[in-house]
Amino acid sequence: MGYSPIYQNLHVVASSSSSSSSSPVKNKVLVFCMMLSLWVYMIYCCVGYCSTVPGIMLRPSHPHHAQVGPNRTQTRIQSQAHGDPDTQADPLFGGVSSSRDLLNNGDDVDSRGEDWGETRGVWDERVPSGRSNGSAPGESRRLPQAIIIGVKKGGTRALLEFLRVHPDIRAVGAEPHFFDRNYDKGLAWYRDLMPETVEGQITMEKTPSYYVTKDVPARIHTMSPDTSLIVVVRDPVTRAISDYTQTRSKKPDILSFERLLFKNRTLGLVDTSWSAVQIGMYAKHLERWLLYFPIGRLLFVSGERLIVDPAGEMARVQDFLGLRRVVTDKHFHFNPAKGFPCLKRPEGNGKPHCLGKTKGRTHPNIDPQVVQSLREFYKPFNRRFYQMTGQDFGWD
Numbered sequence: 001m002g003y004s005p006i007y008q009n010l011h012v013v014a015s016s017s018s019s020s021s022s023s024p025v026k027n028k029v030l031v032f033c034m035m036l037s038l039w040v041y042m043i044y045c046c047v048g049y050c051s052t053v054p055g056i057m058l059r060p061s062h063p064h065h066a067q068v069g070p071n072r073t074q075t076r077i078q079s080q081a082h083g084d085p086d087t088q089a090d091p092l093f094g095g096v097s098s099s100r101d102l103l104n105n106g107d108d109v110d111s112r113g114e115d116w117g118e119t120r121g122v123w124d125e126r127v128p129s130g131r132s133n134g135s136a137p138g139e140s141r142r143l144p145q146a147i148i149i150g151v152k153k154g155g156t157r158a159l160l161e162f163l164r165v166h167p168d169i170r171a172v173g174a175e176p177h178f179f180d181r182n183y184d185k186g187l188a189w190y191r192d193l194m195p196e197t198v199e200g201q202i203t204m205e206k207t208p209s210y211y212v213t214k215d216v217p218a219r220i221h222t223m224s225p226d227t228s229l230i231v232v233v234r235d236p237v238t239r240a241i242s243d244y245t246q247t248r249s250k251k252p253d254i255l256s257f258e259r260l261l262f263k264n265r266t267l268g269l270v271d272t273s274w275s276a277v278q279i280g281m282y283a284k285h286l287e288r289w290l291l292y293f294p295i296g297r298l299l300f301v302s303g304e305r306l307i308v309d310p311a312g313e314m315a316r317v318q319d320f321l322g323l324r325r326v327v328t329d330k331h332f333h334f335n336p337a338k339g340f341p342c343l344k345r346p347e348g349n350g351k352p353h354c355l356g357k358t359k360g361r362t363h364p365n366i367d368p369q370v371v372q373s374l375r376e377f378y379k380p381f382n383r384r385f386y387q388m389t390g391q392d393f394g395w396d
């Protein structure tokens with residue numbers, strides 16, 4: 001049984017009252033003791049110790065890790081000695097400044113797992129995710145062995161929901177933002193957010209801002225260098241417009257895309273401090289990850305292919321995670337009205353389930369010349385990204 005100060009104090013009070021006569025002074029002492037006990041207990045609860053605190057599991061050992069992904073043998077750790085990649089001179093990135101606004105501003109509706117409630121249980125009605133009062137035998141909460149680290153507006157929610165169909169995956173719905181915003185809460189806090197799993201299942205989460213946040217690669221590496229990292233990437237131009245569309249849906253008064261995009265429109269000078277632009281400089285962010293993880297620890301999923309060939313991309317993801325290919329063509333139904341694949345219900349009952357209205361917003365019309373300038377801006381970054389990943393995403 002866990003330690004309970006109220007139990008201890010009541011025990012003391014009870015034994016003292018039974019062994020003594022009831023003088024007014026003793027009665028006052030008794031009342032004082034009881035009040036004190038109540039206060040101690042309330043403070044105890046306020047700091048979160050009313051329930052048992054789980055121990056920290058720093059290095060989850062999982063059979064999954066014995067087989068996942070290529071290049072598993074060596075983990076290249078190049079520590080801070082290499083310096084901060086953001087501040088190093090780079091001919092391509094030219095000393096990119098810090099982000100003007102959106103990188104970590106928490107404005108993404110998806111942080112709260114908006115679509116989670118709608119999608120949960122579509123195929124997955126076996127094990128409840130999230131907190132539960134009791135654990136079934138063999139179930140426990142584990143730190144994630146695989147994380148979808150980005151990118152914002154890449155298609156991360158769709159990927160997570162597709163993965164949740166797999167019986168060997170359990171994922172937390174909302175974005176925990178542990179490694180960027182909640183790191184001081186500690187790994188025990190993080191682990192407690194995770195759904196319960198049995199041996200052999202993979203625990204996952206997605207927080208798209210991880211990919212672009214400076215301290216995150218080192219922090220995930222400290223948790224486990226064997227973490228499998230998945231990045232959903234999308235044409236950086238459409239991604240930027242999607243990002244802008246999301247912001248505008250919440251702040252309709254913001255400046256136009258064009259006004260935010262250029263430092264100097266006449267010179268065609270793009271403002272790289274605007275996060276909507278900065279996030280799409282994928283190669284720059286990847287360099288930081290490669291200081292801590294070998295390229296084989298990362299899987300790059302095409303956001304475009306996830307829409308036109310979800311089963312194909314899912315096959316790659318399942319292979320990367322060392323899973324059986326359970327999620328296949330038969331799980332998807334393309335909804336022409338939405339323009340997206342949706343998940344069929346188990347046993348074909350009812351309408352296929354599509355993500356909510358925060359996905360697939362109508363993008364504003366942007367002057368084609370402006371779009372072209374942005375496309376030109378991204379070209380060298382894209383080329384470098386294709387080289388680094390060995391994949392041509394066909395954005396140019």
Ligand SMILES: Nc1ncnc2c1ncn2[C@@H]1O[C@H](COP(=O)(O)OS(=O)(=O)O)[C@@H](OP(=O)(O)O)[C@H]1O
Nearest residue numbers: 110152153154155156157158242340355359360361
């Ligand atoms: N199957 C399916 N259903 C709906 N939407 C889909 C799907 N697959 C990919 N997408 C694209 O996902 C884009 C949103 O990306 P994210 O989920 O990563 O956004 S967020 O960063 O979590 O807010 C979202 O971007 P927008 O179309 O710009 O809204 C979609 O294009």
